Amino acid sequence: LSYVFCFIRHIAGLNNGPFLIREQLKLVKGLGPKSFQQCAGFIRINPETVRRCASGLTSSNGEFCLQMQKTAGKKKVKGSGSTSNQFNPLDQTCIHPESYSIALRFLSQIAGSLDQMGSAALRQSIESSVKSRGLEVLAKSLDTTPETLQLIVDGLTQPPDISTDNLDDFKREIVSMNDLHDGMVLTGRVTNTALFGAFVDIGVGRSGLIPKRFITLEKLPVDQRRRSLALGPGERVEVQVMNVDLQRNRITLDLIRVLK
Template identity: 55%
Template sequence: MQVYLNNDSEATRVWNQDPGQAALVHAAACVSTVSLLLSLEQHDVSQTLLKATLDSVVEECVSFVGVDINICSEILLRHIAGLNANRAKNIIEWREKNGPFISREQLKEVKGLGPKSFQQCAGFIRFNQEYIRTFCSNQQTKLAAEGHALMAKADVQVTSEKQGKKKRNPAANIVVWPNPLDQTCIHPESYDIAKRFLTFIGGNPNDIGKPDMQQKVNAVIQKEGIEGAAKTLNTTVHTLQIIIDGLTQPEGFDFRTDFEKPDFKRSIVCLEDLSIGTVLTGKVENATLFGVFVDIGVGRSGLIPIRNITETKLSKAKKRRSLGLGPGERVEVKVLNIDIPRSRITLDLLRVL
């Protein structure tokens, strides 16, 4: 059985930009699983299994995409491997008290997050490197200014022990600088191997994701082969391949960049934004004997009447179908009529994408 959410258009819009957040939209909408479906079969669905399935989708998205530890919500943190509600709450509290996380290693300072939890969650944590570098630079400038101020007051603050006072020796504040490996998909457990590989190829950690790093990696792999390099480093080919990917992928790499772009226009989000003649792209949700319903991102599906689905607009393969179009297919449509009081939209099929 296929599950549809009432706010599926908005969730799909977010999904194209951030699958993790989109799956969360689906799960958060699940106040009552009975309200999720559009037909009577909803009463036959196991609510426990449905919730478990939705949670599984969120966890899968988080595992593939990762989360920015400095901006993600507490609810999303709960779905990272190794974390639960209490640990997620503690991470948020640490962030509010100490400022942004600079490195994965700082996760060990969070209350309740032990070695095992760190091992499980660290690989899914991401950082906005540009923001982190700016933050650290500002902190260094601030501490330097404070240091000069303290030095100016040194003669006043330091007195002899004979006067019954202790010498005041302010502890120097240390700026935590980011670890270049933290911007990669490499797990902290493999950092030692990654560092040895960098030495092996003569690479600089600060060149991660740059063309120079790609050239050095390619040169060594062409000469030694990935199996030979793995043997030299006393690791597996699989681990070395992950390290190579992490070192050569550009900063901020996101595998979703190759995905299909959003179907919906950002300027059109509700029925009132539509006008007759507007051309949109959408996805077929359901096919009936009188036409097909298309999600165009306005919270209400539009109908392409069967009379508007002509053979000239279909490919040879689709012409053999009784209706020509099926759920999941992307189409380009034009708005023919809008009935706002009854929330009805009539569409014309322009072409199948």
Template identity: 30%
Template sequence: PKAFEQAAGFLRIVDGSNPLDSSAVHPEAYPVIDSIVSRTDVAVNDLIGNTDLLRKLNPEDFVSDNFGIPTVKDILKELDKPGRDPRPEFKTAAFKEGVETMADLKPGMILEGVVSNVANFGAFVDVGVHQDGLVHISALTNKFISDPREVVKAGDIVKVKVLEVDVDRKRISFTMRLDDTPAPQSKGPKGSGKPQNKGGSNRNQKGQQGRQSAPANAAMGNAFADAFAKAKKN
């Protein structure tokens, strides 16, 4: 049946009559292995895991109208390491021990993280503190790029340097240019109070000076009025 043909490559029969039934080799490709057995004069059981012998075989020698070089190479790989996972190795970021929250981040830290999302203005990176940080497009690389996707994509493992951390606003700024220097941090805690208004302070001082000088101006005005009245009488 067609369903069996499609599923046969995924089925595994352990301790069956044919040792190939426990491998990823599709039953339709068994003739290729029969050719290998015939040419090498080595039994199937002895072929499986025989790396030295399998590496000496030339895949082109077993190509036919039904099976090309890619298929033959896959068969040889399966015979070499039966039951192998054909998927590529899955890599994960090695989060730094002791860095678990935003409060643990310090400017200048170099961390490993994974790109969680890419936008037109930069890439967001997860370093294991439950809040992704932003690498601005200008900080992704030393060369000019018009799209962050030229450099990174979601799932990439990258190294970043912490530039700035704002716990109150839940914002983290990273750079992938590891020679960048973080900007000096202000000594006062962020969000602890309203910033001083120097302009307002100056205006208050001027107002106080104005109020202090008002009586003096009034006295001077009275003196001129008295002098003018006396001159008029004379």
């Protein structure tokens, strides 16, 4: 966990601008193949960033977007050849790049496609396949583990939109970490999920973490209890502040319930 936080802090401190694909992480100076392998699944590409850069919108990051589009397919990365400059919808999910080929084979098995990600139709196809054949049998046919396949299922069925711009989710009088106190109940949106918990934007400029031990089955809707990560980006949640560490700039939250 501490390694992941150090990795994220390292990237944030390098002023790299918005990434359009996960492969571009390999272009960050000082981040080798091992770092990419360990942390790529944690970094999600915001589809809004991709849309803005792909459409050529001018902004403070417009020049960077253009540069990344031009160089992503040209720069060589030690031990991994060159990066690809193609936008990949799987980069917006919890699926690790090492499992992309498995995800594509799974989609082929159920006659699905990447442009169906997060749709009701794909969810129905996946649920039907899992129900008829069983997760373990499907995993064996794809030469992977049931745990990995469940993570792939989660990634393919969760809506990829991770926008958290709706200010109605936040209390107007709570604008910074200094306004928080233990026991406070707030609403927010999940910004990212990992095996150790979920990060939630509560409107104070810093996402709080709901540790995995606080994401229990009784707090989840029935249709989410089989997910490997339980919560997905963009979901509205009600949380309680458990601890505010101003010195380390960390907020620990407890999940109360998932809001519709």
